[in-house]
Amino acid sequence: MGSIGTSVKGRVELSFLIDALVIKQERVGPGLYFMELQAPEIARKAVPGQFVHMQVSRELEPLLRRPFSIYNADQDKGRLELLYQVVGKGTEILSKAAPGQNLSVLGPLGRGFVLPEKGQKVMVVGGGIGIAPLVFLLKELAAGGISAEVYLGARTKTCLPSLSQVGSMGFQPKVASDDGTIGYHGQITALLERDMADTAIAFLKPDMAYACGPKPMLKSLARLLLAKHIPFQVSLEEHMGCGVGACLSCACKIKANNQEGYLYRHVCVNGPVFPGEEVVWDEA
Amino acid sequence: MGSIGTSVKGRVELSFLIDALVIKQERVGPGLYFMELQAPEIARKAVPGQFVHMQVSRELEPLLRRPFSIYNADQDKGRLELLYQVVGKGTEILSKAAPGQNLSVLGPLGRGFVLPEKGQKVMVVGGGIGIAPLVFLLKELAAGGISAEVYLGARTKTCLPSLSQVGSMGFQPKVASDDGTIGYHGQITALLERDMADTAIAFLKPDMAYACGPKPMLKSLARLLLAKHIPFQVSLEEHMGCGVGACLSCACKIKANNQEGYLYRHVCVNGPVFPGEEVVWDEA
Amino acid sequence: MKPELSVNIGGIKMKNPVTTASGTFGYGPEYAPYIDLNRLGAIVVKGTTLKSRQGNPTPRIVETPSGMLNAIGLQNPGVDYFIERALPFLSNFDLPVIVNISGDTVEDYGLLAGKLDSASGVAGLEVNISCPNVKKGGLQFGSDPESAAEVVRVIKSSTGLPVIVKLSPNVTSITDLAVSVAEAGADALSLINTILGMAIDIKARRPVLGNIMGGLSGPAVRPVAVRCVWQVYKAVKLPIIGMGGIVSAEDAIEFILAGASAVAVGTANFVNPRATVEILEGIEEYCRKYGCRDIQELVGAAHRQ
Amino acid sequence: MKPELSVNIGGIKMKNPVTTASGTFGYGPEYAPYIDLNRLGAIVVKGTTLKSRQGNPTPRIVETPSGMLNAIGLQNPGVDYFIERALPFLSNFDLPVIVNISGDTVEDYGLLAGKLDSASGVAGLEVNISCPNVKKGGLQFGSDPESAAEVVRVIKSSTGLPVIVKLSPNVTSITDLAVSVAEAGADALSLINTILGMAIDIKARRPVLGNIMGGLSGPAVRPVAVRCVWQVYKAVKLPIIGMGGIVSAEDAIEFILAGASAVAVGTANFVNPRATVEILEGIEEYCRKYGCRDIQELVGAAHRQ
């Protein structure tokens, strides 16, 4: 509960509420959309792992904003990129926003990934739409000359539109799909587990792993990494009201030395990225 | 309260709930729009004075349908035309519906104007957006070879987009505008009152007057016509829920021989057109 | 396989759980052009009183965010007229007719029940002790457990028809009311009636509604209605007709999982005259999709997880 | 001419009638990046309890039609931490700080009032006897006029600070509560707190919220809130802070015309972090447009037409 004051200072300087012009809106897979927004203030300050809180339309129904990870931020052009999956009403409406329209965007919000030191061995594991924040991370890693083992999983081949992009950054992602249409036939964590066990592959223990994806995937991953004592950072999701730490909706359990063994921390200001070791995984 | 059963039979055969394609949407004056819809079943059955109850979008906010008079019905093409004024949220959203979009339309609803006999002298008085149902009426009068004295009033010249159309049907409308930009400078009822008093014009007492417009205009008109014992029919407006007589929202007071001196009748099924003599005007 | 959808509401056999909310569906003919009334599980008609009532001054309705306020004031032609002129139309259909009744006094309720008991074609009574839009009676019976029980006892002694009591959400404890009317002999419960609300015209600087206050209905109230059904299902064993903001099959399922054996569609009819039938079809689809063979499996299922 | 907007809420001088709804605005710094806090008439901070509270299990929030349900469960670091760590930030601003307090027992309220009385920088207390999201205390005090009065008496005997009592709409008669706390010495009233509601996940077949039930807020509840303000304004002479679904200046005016001397913006902050300031500007504009020189002219004006 030390969040009062501490998490505040940063945001006073770093977050903006702006009307952003939709530059591009493109369907890039089944229910998957790519959106580009003109948002110079936000693009300038964003770091990988941060998110934006978006109003999907000017109407008051649906009422609440929707959080989306920053898929990429182009400082020079002042543009933000998002990759999102249509799952309900809000994302459905968002997918119909046309270039030329303005959307209210709040951001950049939250704490992003703590980047590795030069020379550190890094692993990046993404599942489904959880790949979104990792692409921005990989871009920064590439820019910093840091190589990484990349594992990306999805339901099916067409849900992996970011693959070529990640490849062009110089990474050689290992891929898994639930239906076997691309890469390993099965879950990405199963592929990773196989690789970790396969002595022929000479799996090198990374200094830091970065992950984002559905809860069950993150849980399996946590089990694997905790067993091998590999430090990791995960980006979590929780339903959000404000996005700025005011409503205390987006609570997640973080281990603590108190009676209960945990404290509630908040995905929007204390996260979305948390040290994997500190997350209470049984509950998540 | 004799509405149960009596008003029913007609509607069973005559009303439809359809998804209608927007054919045309055009701004024709300040906040004034003309819309054409593909709605063959409705167009085929509609008579002047009836209305449609429209869902302005697929969203549930705003929740309720909006009633609009039928401005014209083209049986051959199966098309309905509306003329509407943007006054709030619903009409604002409606004005953004683009050709190619489908809108849910319920209609034709209500009782229209009782048409005059051939040879009868007719007067038609419309104010503002109240002109909408009268244009359909005039078309039918023209088709039946019935001539009419037409009085049309509006706020300003540009709010009278129907003028040329009415002219092309063979009528010579007398016009008034609040700001004097066209015709008589003042209210249409003031112009009418002047004409009625002016012996030079040789005002002929009509056998039937038809009217639609804002409440204050209708009240003034009622005073004039009742004084001269001119029978008239008026199209009334009330806020509506269902549009089909189920919710009893759209009540208006109609004179009755009971203790209270009135009965509530319902604009959506007993109207919107009522005999002017039967309306309780003080309350309206 | 077609799922079994029939339900029994305190003795009223419905072929499916979808009925209409009183006051939103007239007496049936209003919506007959748009749907086949025979597909409804039952019809609940407009609130009926002993004598005819003119209702409240206009405006009687105002739209609000995802909802509406109404203050109709129980306009209706009175029970005799209803029996003679409205009921015959419904006898053409194969569906239970439930008559919603309102009284100014406890005696009124007894008299109404007596008259409807001897009318043919009435399957049951829904007792409105929760109308926020009339001065006498209405909500006053519905907010005091003892008065509510008294109304139920008088009705039960006047008729053998199944008695469904319609409860108001405008109370501190809806379960106290439910327990009290259950003990007094109610056969089923309907919930919820509208929530007391109002709107002000900021240009005219006066209340919008002729009656000043009105009842809030529509999607806006759904969370409150689901909560009431949930609480009452826990507190009493009577079958519940759930209503309040149902516009889709998903909404209806929410009520059923919370404990409703049937659902009533109200405001949604105004928006989509085919709402009842579409909701019914959606419930069927849900059952098929989730392998539910009998709707009973779903009733209150959210309590059992 | 600039209209006079200052109001006095039971001794708290506000430079304008716009404040924040407790629990929706954190402790101030959360929204400082987006608006100048000095423009607010006052700030009402997150509900504070004697000891720190973890709050309810997740999910704590669910969106509903034109509204949301929350079941935060009064997560807060406790009053001591608040005084030491959160209050100093607010002393940088020129605005009255109103602390929303909740107790499990009557004694808790007295202790909280005592501690805050001696803290510097507190302008008044808002007494939450209406939280639907906690097991003990909360709503239980808020639904019984006598218990509510008792809480007020204890607080009044522990502090000289202005005491604003926040009432719940989840009662049969909000005016009974208002009259009772007024007699017990309340200086002002806040209404409304959230309406008890719930939502069910139809796939998982269980309640969405970790706490099962939650409080409904947002535009959906506005008609209920306006009605409560209207009723209470008629019943007692105390100044009222009106809230519940205010998202625009028009909404705020509706509350003021119904009888509120000030308005609090809650859920709207989540949608538009600049909502408070935009509402303030809209109120100013309304006054100018309608030639209102002092906001007082508007308070309760809808009762006088």
Ligand SMILES: Cc1cc2nc3c(=O)[nH]c(=O)nc-3n(C[C@H](O)[C@H](O)[C@H](O)COP(=O)(O)OP(=O)(O)OC[C@H]3O[C@@H](n4cnc5c(N)ncnc54)[C@H](O)[C@@H]3O)c2cc1C
């Ligand atoms: C920090 C963060 C980053 C995210 N980044 C991305 C991203 O880059 N791309 C992407 O496609 N999705 C992302 N999500 C998930 C995204 O926010 C939800 O898919 C979206 O809110 C769903 O809205 P809806 O109206 O379509 O769905 P509905 O189910 O109709 O939404 C109903 C309510 O639940 C909330 N909700 C539903 N699913 C989620 C979820 N998974 N997380 C949080 N709230 C949810 C909605 O915000 C809304 O309040 C992210 C979530 C968080 C918390």
Ligand SMILES: Cc1cc2nc3c(=O)[nH]c(=O)nc-3n(C[C@H](O)[C@H](O)[C@H](O)COP(=O)(O)OP(=O)(O)OC[C@H]3O[C@@H](n4cnc5c(N)ncnc54)[C@H](O)[C@@H]3O)c2cc1C
């Ligand atoms: C029988 C009938 C025929 C009509 N014909 C036409 C027409 O041809 N052209 C046209 O421009 N307008 C017509 N109107 C008025 C039109 O229905 C309203 O202007 C429209 O509903 C306003 O909706 P809104 O959402 O833009 O306004 P808002 O003020 O935001 O609407 C709020 C609520 O009030 C209702 N409402 C507002 N004004 C009226 C009104 N004057 N009458 C009934 N309900 C109203 C709305 O339907 C809605 O439920 C007609 C009304 C009736 C009853």
Ligand SMILES: Cc1cc2nc3c(=O)[nH]c(=O)nc-3n(C[C@H](O)[C@H](O)[C@H](O)COP(=O)(O)O)c2cc1C
């Ligand atoms: C216009 C209107 C009229 C109503 N009339 C009655 C009535 O006569 N008797 C009654 O018990 N309930 C009446 N109700 C309440 C509804 O039956 C129902 O309980 C309520 O509207 C909630 O359901 P909904 O949100 O689906 O509309 C009325 C509701 C509306 C909107």
Ligand SMILES: Cc1cc2nc3c(=O)[nH]c(=O)nc-3n(C[C@H](O)[C@H](O)[C@H](O)COP(=O)(O)O)c2cc1C
């Ligand atoms: C997330 C959230 C947290 C809240 N926490 C509190 C609280 O701690 N104390 C309190 O008195 N009210 C609390 N409330 C109620 C609000 O202060 C307010 O009364 C209610 O939300 C209605 O206003 P609104 O519709 O503008 O949000 C909370 C509301 C929300 C949405």
Ligand code: FES
């Ligand atoms: S979303 Fe409000 S605190 Fe995180």
Ligand code: FES
């Ligand atoms: S609008 Fe429902 S009865 Fe006329």
